[in-house]
Amino acid sequence: MMADNIKIAILGFGNVGKAFAKLLTEKQEEIFNKFNLNVDVTAVSTRSKGCLVNEDGIDLISTLNDLEKYNHFDEGKRDYKEISSMEVAENVNYDILFELTPLQIFSGQPATDHIKAALNRRKHAVSANKGPIAWSFESLRDLAKKNEVLFYYETTVMDGTPVFNLVDETLKFCKVTEVKGILNSTTNFVLEEIAKGKLYDEVIEEGKKRGFVEEDPSMDIEGWDAAAKTAALLNVLMGADITPYDVDRKGIEDITYEQIKEAEKRGNVIKLLCYGGIENGKVTARVKPEEVDKNSMLAAITGTTSIVSITTDLMGTVSIVEHEPEIEQTAYGVFSDLIRVLNNISLTN
Numbered sequence: 001m002m003a004d005n006i007k008i009a010i011l012g013f014g015n016v017g018k019a020f021a022k023l024l025t026e027k028q029e030e031i032f033n034k035f036n037l038n039v040d041v042t043a044v045s046t047r048s049k050g051c052l053v054n055e056d057g058i059d060l061i062s063t064l065n066d067l068e069k070y071n072h073f074d075e076g077k078r079d080y081k082e083i084s085s086m087e088v089a090e091n092v093n094y095d096i097l098f099e100l101t102p103l104q105i106f107s108g109q110p111a112t113d114h115i116k117a118a119l120n121r122r123k124h125a126v127s128a129n130k131g132p133i134a135w136s137f138e139s140l141r142d143l144a145k146k147n148e149v150l151f152y153y154e155t156t157v158m159d160g161t162p163v164f165n166l167v168d169e170t171l172k173f174c175k176v177t178e179v180k181g182i183l184n185s186t187t188n189f190v191l192e193e194i195a196k197g198k199l200y201d202e203v204i205e206e207g208k209k210r211g212f213v214e215e216d217p218s219m220d221i222e223g224w225d226a227a228a229k230t231a232a233l234l235n236v237l238m239g240a241d242i243t244p245y246d247v248d249r250k251g252i253e254d255i256t257y258e259q260i261k262e263a264e265k266r267g268n269v270i271k272l273l274c275y276g277g278i279e280n281g282k283v284t285a286r287v288k289p290e291e292v293d294k295n296s297m298l299a300a301i302t303g304t305t306s307i308v309s310i311t312t313d314l315m316g317t318v319s320i321v322e323h324e325p326e327i328e329q330t331a332y333g334v335f336s337d338l339i340r341v342l343n344n345i346s347l348t349n
């Protein structure tokens with residue numbers, strides 16, 4: 001049987017985009033063996049490093065090498081094009097769009113419009129960007145359903161750790177009533193490193209190198225990223241239809257070394273905790289730094305580790321821990337959504 005080609009377009013080629021591209025090149029053969037499909041990347045767009053388009057597939061290895069060497073795509077290559085990510089979403093030939101641009105917390109844009117453009121063209125979409133799920137989940141889900149295409153977003157909360165997939169696939173008929181946990185790696189890491197006496201700028205620099213700090217670190221530090229994840233969990237798992245503005249939010253920006261040490265004397269550690277549930281008959285969501293007992297399960301969530309506890313009517317509370325993720329685990333989240341789409345495509349063919 002002749003192999004088919006699946007075309008994908010990648011918007012945003014930073015930490016996540018590059019790690020996903022690397023993983024894809026490593027797994028091409030396995031994908032081919034399992035699905036009899038070749039995955040061709042037909043577009044890669046960035047904000048300042050250029051855009052590549054090639055209907056027959058871009059050479060990812062040389063693209064990654066060019067970025068490593070020049071921090072820019074090679075303008076001399078035939079694939080190099082001066083077009084925007086929206087033009088890619090609207091015009092380039094692809095089957096699946098990957099939205100990997102930075103979180104814009106105050107609107108979820110332009111990521112939401114990129115995804116809408118794909119879904120309107122009856123193309124599947126995958127997002128690692130929380131903005132669209134925190135701001136416009138219902139309309140995107142409904143549009144995907146109406147146009148009979150797939151829309152996945154596993155990476156938006158806890159990277160490749162199954163959270164949405166776990167509930168979807170394994171907690172059938174359960175009604176989610178509450179979500180809580182530690183959902184932001186950066187703040188967890190920063191609080192711990194500051195407690196060791198390190199300087200804030202040094203710690204952020206290390207987090208940036210490792211790829212988990214948002215392009216604008218205040219998104220993490222002021223609790224916006226955690227608020228976006230809490231809103232995403234509530235929207236997807238509880239149909240809450242809220243935005244990050246509905247989350248009662250306080251970040252760690254005012255927490256000092258002295259406060260951390262005072263908490264230690266009380267036998268506690270400070271963690272940025274997220275909560276979403278129903279209080280007094282109303283959907284309530286909050287993100288704020290709180291002291292937890294140093295011997296508690298939450299205190300054991302160290303470094304970039306995160307945890308979510310999901311309470312349901314039928315299965316009680318299920319907790320999922322992601323241990324010390326690095327960028328490869330984020331890339332896996334995007335990759336696992338790709339595999340889910342390929343699985344669906346191969347089942348319907």
Ligand SMILES: NC(=O)C1=CN([C@@H]2O[C@H](COP(=O)(O)OP(=O)(O)OC[C@H]3O[C@@H](n4cnc5c(N)ncnc54)[C@H](OP(=O)(O)O)[C@@H]3O)[C@@H](O)[C@H]2O)C=CC1
Pocket residue numbers: 011012013014015016017045046047048049050085100101102103110128129130155156159211212213214215327330
């Ligand atoms: N890093 C992580 O650990 C995780 C990240 N995420 C989410 O994944 C997304 C990507 O994160 P990450 O890769 O770390 O971010 P980066 O800042 O490293 O990369 C973002 C990429 O998007 C490009 N970009 C910015 N604006 C646009 C635009 N309008 N159109 C096209 N490209 C654009 C940037 O271009 P240029 O290179 O020119 O700046 C860059 O290539 C974010 O939404 C983030 O919240 C989710 C889970 C974990």
Ligand SMILES: N[C@@H](CC=O)C(=O)O
Pocket residue numbers: 156158183184185186187212213214220225
């Ligand atoms: N900036 C985020 C990255 C993952 O979503 C974090 O620190 O958790």
